[in-house]
Amino acid sequence: MSSFFSSQRWVRVALALLMGGLPFGAIACSGQSQTEKQLAKEAQNFEKENFDTDLTFAFVTLEEFDQKGRLWWKVKAKEATYSKDKKNAQIKDPKGEFFQDGKAVLKVSAQSGEVQQDGQRIFLRGNILATDLRDGLVIKANELEWRPKEDLILVRNNVTGTRQKIVATAKNGKYLTRARRLDLEGSVIAASKDPSFQVTTDRLAWLVEKQKLVGDRPLQMQRYEDKTVTDRATADSGEMDIKAETLTLKQSAQLNIADPPILVTGNQIIWKIKDRKIASNQPITFFNSKDKVTLTGNQGDLDLVTRDLNLVGNVNGGGGSRQSSLQSDRLKWNMTSQAFEADGNVIYRQAKPPLSLSGPKASGTLKDQQVVVSGGRVVTQFVP
DSSP, X not given: OOHHHXXXXXXXXXXXXXXXXXXXXXXXXXXXXXXXXXXXXXXXXXXXXXXXXXXXXXXXXXXXEOTTSOEEEEEEEEEEEEETTSSOEEEESOEEEEEEXXXXXXXXXXXXXXXXXXXXXXXXXXXXXXXXXXXXXXXXXXXXXXXXXXXXEEEESSXXXXXXXXXXXXXXXXXXXXXXXXXXXXXXXXXXXXXXXXXXXXXXEEETTTTEEEEOSOEEEEEEETTEEEEEEEESEEEEETTTTEEEXXXXXXXXXXXXXXXXXXXXXXXXXXXXXXXXXXXXXXXXXXXXXXXXXXXXXXXXXXXXXXXXXXXXXXXXXXXXEEEEEEEEEETTTOEEEEEEEEEEEETTTTEEEEEEEEEEXXXXXXXXXXXXXXXXXXXX
């Protein structure tokens, strides 16, 4: 008899041997199709051929150890039925713990399951509930596979991960217990209540210990106030710092802010959601849809509370009802008053009346075309 069944480390029998248990899949609905009936029949034949109902035990504890004699996993079940070769066991109402380096890291429960390959793989099915005992991450699914040698849990068929204010759902996923990383794939939605936002994508990595969400696929993000969408963002990839409440959008990034009405574009945009600040150390463009003003620079930042914008490097601005334009090395701009201060190689142009000004510094308001150029040699040119 193999070690799977005979070894004390594998199974402790708490109650008497059950004789003549019901075969798996013996009950079927009367409305089954021929195909479903055939599949049920094949499953029943498989159980008869591979599992021995004379080897069925009630209220058992199954456990397995690693090569150093430390617990790998420990599962209690209402019933366990062993295969004829004693290498596999089917279990009902399993509840137990998964271990890592001899310490319990996850608490699990399910409706049914199967232990395979002398305890090296465990399958759980139906109402899966797995809780990480280290940080409280809760994973729900309909199927779970535990591979203790790989420190890996595979979860399938409608996965939900919950921790503190974050709830993430997907079709499938995997949890790397040592790295404490939950990888989600297929119709992924990650949401937070405070601040209220939602990220949707096709694949997302949740770095639980580092409190980060990382997406390497196109993603969309929406921010809510009282269940109303206020801001939207898209990018080819991105990263969310949950603790700092900061979203970093990468490659073809767009951020559409409702108040003030601004569209921000660039290859990297850092959005501090809680502080209501936007920044980038790469070329960035701000477009105010209300005033029809576009401002660009090699890097910049915007405070959405004070409406103050700072741009540095190759600054260009223009638009508005009078089609004014401004170039400089640095620019400070208020999006409410349109008052500005420009510094370094300033060039100001306006269409009506045609005028061009240049100098070291400039200040004024573009909407009123009141501009003062100062700080050294100033050149004024009237265009006929």
